[in-house]
Amino acid sequence: MVIAPPPVIEIRNLVTEFATRHGPFRAVDDVSFTLHRGKTLCLVGESGSGKSVTARSILQIVDPPGRIISGEVKLHRHHTARGASQGDNIVDLAALDPRSAAIRAIRGRDIAMIFQEPMSSLSPVHTIGDQIGEAIRLHESVSRKEARARAIELLRKVEIANPDKTVDRYPFEYSGGMRQRAMIAMALACSPGVLIADEPTTALDVTTQAEILALIRKLQDDDGMSVLFITHDMGVVAEIADEVAVMRFGKIVEQGDTLSIFEKPQHDYTKMLLGSVKQLDRPSERRLKRRAEKPLGDVLLKVSGLTKAFHIDRGAFFKKTDPLLAVNEVSLSLRAGENLGIVGESGSGKSTLGRCILRVYDTSAGTVDYTAKDGVTRNLAALSETQLRAARRELRMVFQDPMSSLNPRMTVAQIIGEPMLVNGLYQGRALTDRVGELLELVGLPKSAMERYPHAFSGGQRQRIGIARAIALDPRIIIADEATSALDVSIRTQVLDLLLDLQERLDLSFIFISHDIAVIRYFCDRIAVMYKGRIVESGPTEQVCTDPQHPYTQALLSAVPHPDPRMRGTRIRTRYRETS
Amino acid sequence: MLFAYILKRLIWSIPFLFAVSLVAFALISAPPGDYVATFAATLAQSGDVVDQARLEALRERFGLDQSFLVQYWRWITGVLRGDFGISFEWQQPVADLIWERMGLSVALAAATLLFTWAIAFPIGIYSAVRKYSFGDYVISAIGFIGLSIPNFLLGLVLMYVSVVHFGHDASGLFSEQYQQAPWTWDKVVDLLKHLWVPVIILGTSSTASLIRIMRANLLDELHKPYVTTARAKGLSEMALLVKYPVRLALNPFVSTIGWAFPQLVSGSVIISYVLSLPTAGPLLLQALLAQDMYLAGAFILLLCCLSVVGMLISDILLAVIDPRIRYR
Numbered sequence: 001m002v003i004a005p006p007p008v009i010e011i012r013n014l015v016t017e018f019a020t021r022h023g024p025f026r027a028v029d030d031v032s033f034t035l036h037r038g039k040t041l042c043l044v045g046e047s048g049s050g051k052s053v054t055a056r057s058i059l060q061i062v063d064p065p066g067r068i069i070s071g072e073v074k075l076h077r078h079h080t081a082r083g084a085s086q087g088d089n090i091v092d093l094a095a096l097d098p099r100s101a102a103i104r105a106i107r108g109r110d111i112a113m114i115f116q117e118p119m120s121s122l123s124p125v126h127t128i129g130d131q132i133g134e135a136i137r138l139h140e141s142v143s144r145k146e147a148r149a150r151a152i153e154l155l156r157k158v159e160i161a162n163p164d165k166t167v168d169r170y171p172f173e174y175s176g177g178m179r180q181r182a183m184i185a186m187a188l189a190c191s192p193g194v195l196i197a198d199e200p201t202t203a204l205d206v207t208t209q210a211e212i213l214a215l216i217r218k219l220q221d222d223d224g225m226s227v228l229f230i231t232h233d234m235g236v237v238a239e240i241a242d243e244v245a246v247m248r249f250g251k252i253v254e255q256g257d258t259l260s261i262f263e264k265p266q267h268d269y270t271k272m273l274l275g276s277v278k279q280l281d282r283p284s285e286r287r288l289k290r291r292a293e294k295p296l297g298d299v300l301l302k303v304s305g306l307t308k309a310f311h312i313d314r315g316a317f318f319k320k321t322d323p324l325l326a327v328n329e330v331s332l333s334l335r336a337g338e339n340l341g342i343v344g345e346s347g348s349g350k351s352t353l354g355r356c357i358l359r360v361y362d363t364s365a366g367t368v369d370y371t372a373k374d375g376v377t378r379n380l381a382a383l384s385e386t387q388l389r390a391a392r393r394e395l396r397m398v399f400q401d402p403m404s405s406l407n408p409r410m411t412v413a414q415i416i417g418e419p420m421l422v423n424g425l426y427q428g429r430a431l432t433d434r435v436g437e438l439l440e441l442v443g444l445p446k447s448a449m450e451r452y453p454h455a456f457s458g459g460q461r462q463r464i465g466i467a468r469a470i471a472l473d474p475r476i477i478i479a480d481e482a483t484s485a486l487d488v489s490i491r492t493q494v495l496d497l498l499l500d501l502q503e504r505l506d507l508s509f510i511f512i513s514h515d516i517a518v519i520r521y522f523c524d525r526i527a528v529m530y531k532g533r534i535v536e537s538g539p540t541e542q543v544c545t546d547p548q549h550p551y552t553q554a555l556l557s558a559v560p561h562p563d564p565r566m567r568g569t570r571i572r573t574r575y576r577e578t579s
Numbered sequence: 580m581l582f583a584y585i586l587k588r589l590i591w592s593i594p595f596l597f598a599v600s601l602v603a604f605a606l607i608s609a610p611p612g613d614y615v616a617t618f619a620a621t622l623a624q625s626g627d628v629v630d631q632a633r634l635e636a637l638r639e640r641f642g643l644d645q646s647f648l649v650q651y652w653r654w655i656t657g658v659l660r661g662d663f664g665i666s667f668e669w670q671q672p673v674a675d676l677i678w679e680r681m682g683l684s685v686a687l688a689a690a691t692l693l694f695t696w697a698i699a700f701p702i703g704i705y706s707a708v709r710k711y712s713f714g715d716y717v718i719s720a721i722g723f724i725g726l727s728i729p730n731f732l733l734g735l736v737l738m739y740v741s742v743v744h745f746g747h748d749a750s751g752l753f754s755e756q757y758q759q760a761p762w763t764w765d766k767v768v769d770l771l772k773h774l775w776v777p778v779i780i781l782g783t784s785s786t787a788s789l790i791r792i793m794r795a796n797l798l799d800e801l802h803k804p805y806v807t808t809a810r811a812k813g814l815s816e817m818a819l820l821v822k823y824p825v826r827l828a829l830n831p832f833v834s835t836i837g838w839a840f841p842q843l844v845s846g847s848v849i850i851s852y853v854l855s856l857p858t859a860g861p862l863l864l865q866a867l868l869a870q871d872m873y874l875a876g877a878f879i880l881l882l883c884c885l886s887v888v889g890m891l892i893s894d895i896l897l898a899v900i901d902p903r904i905r906y907r
Binding site: 061105112121123124138172 | 802803804805807808809810811812813814815816822823826827900901902903
């Protein structure tokens with residue numbers, strides 16, 4: 001039998017509450033788990049499950065009004081502090097004053113933390129070197145020069161190119177992946193025994209995510225560090241976890257080693273989470289059935305040679321402009337009743353493409369031929385604003401962030417009714433009836449009408465956004481990352497709703513996403529975008545199973561697979577454009 | 580990079596100053612009539628016979644019969660040599676009249692700015708960090724009162740209180756014996772003794788609003804993720820407060836330096852009248868009323884220069900404290 005490695009952090013019956021106007025809210029409710037030396041524990045849960053608060057409670061950095069009510073966080077310092085005295089040295093972190101010197105000595109030295117948003121988690125006005133050096137100088141008495149030299153060494157360790165130059169750069173001069181590497185370098189500054197990573201790859205592209213996960217794994221192997229990894233992504237869990245704890249509503253519903261959680265889940269919630277992940281990443285049965293019954297119609301929208309250049313001003317006195325081709329000679333077509341997926345990483349131009357089709361942005365070149373209800377084909381790229389009005393009724397958009405795309409000061413009835421009011425279609429009583437009808441179509445009760453967006457959950461808000469999009473009987477809906485801000489369990493529900501609406505209302509979709517799994521479920525055809533160009537397109541299954549272009553291959557190889565047995569079996573490829 | 584940015588800004592301010600001088604001159608020539616017409620009206624009122632030929636001679640002497648551009652050219656080339664022309668009303672070179680008053684105005688403006696910042700920053704920071712505490716409520720209440728009291732009223736009340744209760748004359752910037760005296764060390768000390776009254780009066784409302792702005796700015800920054808990062812590193816609360824959120828909350832202040840200067844000079848006209856301060860404001864008003872164009876023009880030009888210089892200073896400071904700006 002293998003002897004289990006010794007525990008590093010033992011959490012027993014931890015309770016963290018937030019004082020609210022309606023009494024205390026328990027964000028962490030009686031949580032217990034143990035993190036072992038050199039191991040990775042994944043804390044999984046959907047938004048609001050309390051996983052981040054749990055992580056922050058360990059270091060006592062929960063923002064007020066949150067505070068630890070009871071429980072223990074036992075840190076075995078003889079395993080974490082470098083050069084600590086021999087013998088057992090167990091500290092209960094929960095008993096320390098959050099502002100005391102004692103806990104400050106542990107933060108960053110024994111336990112370091114990295115966060116989700118590497119941009120906003122770094123100070124925008126201090127250099128990377130300054131911020132890393134600060135972490136070193138806080139816990140060790142070294143000179144500025146020495147701290148800088150160590151910062152350079154750390155940057156080299158996290159594989160940042162030219163560290164002796166990049167050390168003096170500011171975070172905004174780094175790419176997203178580099179920033180997260182810099183965050184990791186900062187966390188490693190004092191060689192901590194424990195690394196807490198709070199959704200460190202959620203804001204990154206899949207290819208960057210794969211690199212960061214590999215980096216964390218490598219550093220862990222080198223230093224025997226323990227990692228508490230917080231994520232909502234079962235794919236990532238399967239990729240890196242030794243142990244898994246599943247959280248819901250502040251409680252841990254199930255924990256165990258990775259294989260048993262994935263293969264023999266006990267709790268219904270775990271089963272549901274795994275189910276919804278596995279349901280994605282394969283074509284929707286319903287869509288396939290429907291396509292067999294009713295073949296696709298004629299071409300509705302034909303985009304040829306569409307180009308959008310943004311001009312960036314350079315030069316001090318005389319403006320020199322370097323055009324940035326966000327969309328570069330893109331051609332695609334959409335048939336009636338078809339779902340076209342556009343996949344790409346951030347900055348690939350996929351959102352710009354969507355906006356150019358709708359003429360939110362003016363195009364630089366190319367045509368967007370749309371065949372309207374009346375059978376006439378017009379080039380949307382050449383129409384004036386007034387001529388566009390009719391077409392815009394038939395092409396609608398659903399946005400990514402269901403919070404910021406709904407006006408918080410308007411009721412749901414006003415939000416959904418606005419496009420109909422603007423176009424003078426309904427008024428008064430008829431408008432109210434129509435809004436009620438739309439709400440029922442998207443699976444919300446009519447009573448939702450009088451309430452404001454904040455009263456709804458993310459998934460419900462996205463339904464409101466969808467109701468607004470279908471209010472004018474459109475024929476094409478462009479959904480820009482419409483499910484990206486939603487939890488996995490809600491994601492499939494929203495996708496099924498869209499498929500349902502497609503059947504009832506004869507819709508066609510252009511579905512823009514960075515998430516291949518979602519596109520595979522929802523879309524008939526897929527176009528892969530890279531640096532403003534479409535590098536590959538074809539039927540979804542064909543592209544996903546037999547990608548031709550090296551970029552598509554790299555992209556697919558980076559997607560984490562929700563099956564721990566496949567860990568390490570696939571070879572990750574990187575794609576670098578040669579030009 | 581920073582040096583290039585500053586150089587670029589400096590060079591840009593030259594054409595800008597030129598445009599500003601043109602606008603200033605256009606403004607002072609805009610009212611119908613000229614100084615000679617006003618002078619004639621005054622003469623007529625006092626019963627003198629107005630001799631047309633003499634008026635024309637005056638016009639010719641002052642160059643008022645020339646076209647706008649010619650007049651501007653004569654004026655601006657003079658200004659570049661330090662000659663601001665002759666004040667019609669005072670019959671003295673403008674340069675002799677304005678420098679002391681401008682100097683006092685700038686001294687007053689700078690003192691007020693320093694006073695406001697010295698009071699507003701610490702209080703604003705306290706108020707944000709201890710949001711909704713008793714202290715915050717007290718500060719907010721006082722702040723709103725300070726905001727809502729008109730400057731001149733506060734001036735009158737302060738004057739009344741200091742004369743009636745302390746037997747000290749709060750008006751003016753100098754005691755009687757120093758008013759016409761040349762500058763000596765004693766005169767400076769006397770100035771400082773008088774300066775605090777207008778500084779408090781002028782500074783009260785802007786201090787109150789700065790406290791509110793600082794509080795709001797800092798509240799936005801206090802819960803940003805980089806603050807949590809700094810805390811997770813093990814930084815103490817005080818150290819992280821000063822290094823991260825306060826530094827970012829300062830940006831909006833720095834950008835206000837630009838318009839704080841001219842506003843303090845021109846905004847203090849009423850107070851200067853009430854307290855009979857020998858600053859630029861009252862003289863400018865009088866010059867405008869009398870169509871004393873070279874005197875008014877000199878003031879307006881200097882005020883505009885102050886704005887340009889203020890903007891330049893705030894741009895450079897912003898670039899120093901926020902690296903994101905100098906790269907754009």
